[in-house]
Amino acid sequence: MPIGSTLAHPAGIQPGGSRKADPMPDVLETSLTAVPANGGGGSAESRPTVPQAAESPAFRHSRTHRLADRWAHLAFLSCSLLVVGLIGGILFFLASRGLAAFWPVAGNMGRALHLSEVFLSADWAPSSDRFGILPFIAGSLGVTGLALLIAAPAGILTGVFIAKMAPAWMRNLMRQVMDLLVGIPSVVYGIFGLTVVLPLVSHTWLADAPASGFAVSAVILAVMIVPTIVSLSTDAFESLPSSLDEGAQALGSSRWQAIWHVLIPAARPRLLTAAVLGLGRAIGEAMAVQMVIGNNPQWIALMRESTDRAPFLRALFTPAATLTTELVQELPNTAAGSTWNNVLFAMGLLLYLLTMVLILATRRLGRGKEA
Amino acid sequence: MLIPTVPETKPIKLSVRNMAFSYGEKKVLDGLSLDIHAERVTAIIGPSGCGKSTFLKCFNRIHEVSSAVNVSGDMLMDGVDIYRGGIDEVDLRRRVGMVFQKPNPFPKSIYENVAFGPRLFGVSDRTSLDGIVEDALRKAALWDEVKDRLKESATGMSGGQQQRLCIARALAVNPEVLLMDEPCSALDPIATAKIEDLIGELKENLTIVIVTHNMQQAARVSDYTAFFWLGKLVEMDLTERIFTTPRVQMTEDYITGRFG
Ligand SMILES: Nc1ncnc2c1ncn2[C@@H]1O[C@H](COP(=O)(O)OP(=O)(O)OP(=O)(O)O)[C@@H](O)[C@H]1O
Ligand SMILES: [Mg+2]
Numbered sequence: 102m103p104i105g106s107t108l109a110h111p112a113g114i115q116p117g118g119s120r121k122a123d124p125m126p127d128v129l130e131t132s133l134t135a136v137p138a139n140g141g142g143g144s145a146e147s148r149p150t151v152p153q154a155a156e157s158p159a160f161r162h163s164r165t166h167r168l169a170d171r172w173a174h175l176a177f178l179s180c181s182l183l184v185v186g187l188i189g190g191i192l193f194f195l196a197s198r199g200l201a202a203f204w205p206v207a208g209n210m211g212r213a214l215h216l217s218e219v220f221l222s223a224d225w226a227p228s229s230d231r232f233g234i235l236p237f238i239a240g241s242l243g244v245t246g247l248a249l250l251i252a253a254p255a256g257i258l259t260g261v262f263i264a265k266m267a268p269a270w271m272r273n274l275m276r277q278v279m280d281l282l283v284g285i286p287s288v289v290y291g292i293f294g295l296t297v298v299l300p301l302v303s304h305t306w307l308a309d310a311p312a313s314g315f316a317v318s319a320v321i322l323a324v325m326i327v328p329t330i331v332s333l334s335t336d337a338f339e340s341l342p343s344s345l346d347e348g349a350q351a352l353g354s355s356r357w358q359a360i361w362h363v364l365i366p367a368a369r370p371r372l373l374t375a376a377v378l379g380l381g382r383a384i385g386e387a388m389a390v391q392m393v394i395g396n397n398p399q400w401i402a403l404m405r406e407s408t409d410r411a412p413f414l415r416a417l418f419t420p421a422a423t424l425t426t427e428l429v430q431e432l433p434n435t436a437a438g439s440t441w442n443n444v445l446f447a448m449g450l451l452l453y454l455l456t457m458v459l460i461l462a463t464r465r466l467g468r469g470k471e472a
Numbered sequence: 473m474l475i476p477t478v479p480e481t482k483p484i485k486l487s488v489r490n491m492a493f494s495y496g497e498k499k500v501l502d503g504l505s506l507d508i509h510a511e512r513v514t515a516i517i518g519p520s521g522c523g524k525s526t527f528l529k530c531f532n533r534i535h536e537v538s539s540a541v542n543v544s545g546d547m548l549m550d551g552v553d554i555y556r557g558g559i560d561e562v563d564l565r566r567r568v569g570m571v572f573q574k575p576n577p578f579p580k581s582i583y584e585n586v587a588f589g590p591r592l593f594g595v596s597d598r599t600s601l602d603g604i605v606e607d608a609l610r611k612a613a614l615w616d617e618v619k620d621r622l623k624e625s626a627t628g629m630s631g632g633q634q635q636r637l638c639i640a641r642a643l644a645v646n647p648e649v650l651l652m653d654e655p656c657s658a659l660d661p662i663a664t665a666k667i668e669d670l671i672g673e674l675k676e677n678l679t680i681v682i683v684t685h686n687m688q689q690a691a692r693v694s695d696y697t698a699f700f701w702l703g704k705l706v707e708m709d710l711t712e713r714i715f716t717t718p719r720v721q722m723t724e725d726y727i728t729g730r731f732g
Pocket of ligand 2: 526
């Protein structure tokens, strides 16, 4: 870069020429004070010799800055690469073990399965070489969907209440309580379900036997994710300007009409995010669900057989299983490389992808409606 | 306080007697008494922070939505106390519309913003709504700019367009009283002129109270002018008298820009 013509184009001094803030003033000062020292007032040709920019302290200063910048850049880059690598590595590991169930791989003990006999079959009897995982997929979706159906409205309405209606002291209290509840380990919720909720509904008109199944699991999951949803939706409503609320009520809406027609739609993108985070926590939960769901891989068959109760009660109170509960139950008891083990990994992979798809889909939904 | 010397033919719509107002402990308005006549435009002027917006909000009780407030004294509309006379504040706000100092469109489409009020009152058939929306947008001098993009989000409009949308939104519910808090502060001269014309038309069957920092505007559009200072009413009179022969020196100083 041409360093000689610094006075005519002071900006040209700057090595690299990209960053503006720091080195500029120093260099300018140096070069300008140099003018009168040399007789000054000369034409462009008789320009005094200016200290070369490369030798000025400002230049060295900027060079160390650039070096530090580079190192910081490198550090950030390697950190993010590490994270991406870890996530990719986990996905690769899951995929290599899970997909091995469907391909004749060297070192595979069992036979290669058909996709349809795994994903489209409800018959799970690994010891008899039958690997239908439909019950677990349906179980996971069912119990999470049900939990969200309970938790999302309850959480969002509680959020509205805390943000827009509660007096200040109650608002502070509720926020702290919610933050505490978010941190409670899931096994505590499981114990609560097992020792309090289950006995409460077992052998009643709801369930003639032990009440394990979707209903209790979903309730426990809902209780578990409600604090997350409350916390995030409170934030969402508090971040709305009060002028929105005032505008709606100035047109003659009641408080509830303003909330329903203006505040909730305005907060929708953030409310959806709250729901997705709750969903993510629910679909991945194994511990709490495992303690109350009954762990019955044959639940679809069992439900078809029994005809003695109303269908919806049967669906809610039949002992069942999900992807996560089955993984926790069986993974420790299977040999690595066996078909059974491989199918369990395939379930893990499915869980991973399912979570991804759900999150991406809901994100897109939120963004699309926002515009 | 106000005893006009020319006979006023219009009845008193809003009447304020010895009113005081505070946000919690903080007293903002004190000892206010004045009358506002139906089908007249009353301008409220005064330096920033003297309580003009606060006073305006007392008429539709909208500050109660987000602040703890204290109001004492009497505020009557058509002779009924709007705080203690058994009027429901939701009903009150349907009769007393407001355009806020800062535009606050809903994050909905332009159409839905204007249709919001009518929908609340149960207007649901498309043709009536379309008619109301177009009419309101025309009055607010916005129709030509937005008629081809009624479905677009209102939050993407310019500040001046948003303010006119808020005017249209308030007009769409056909209020008896319209409170306007510096409605033209974000508007260019052309839109301002249109809004001032609109004010002239609207007062045929509507009571208007307008806050403005623009003295020429107050002189142009209003029949009465009230000058506020530090939460108190200094002087209220016919606008032409306030601007030609004010009784209080402070009023004259403020109007002529010699204040302070
Ligand atoms: N929600 C509120 N809570 C507490 N104090 C408030 C609130 N709103 C306004 N105030 C105070 O009340 C006083 C009057 O405010 P107001 O907005 O009515 O003034 P204004 O005359 O409209 O001023 P401007 O011309 O700048 O709009 C100010 O001192 C302000 O700080
Ligand atoms: Mg104001």
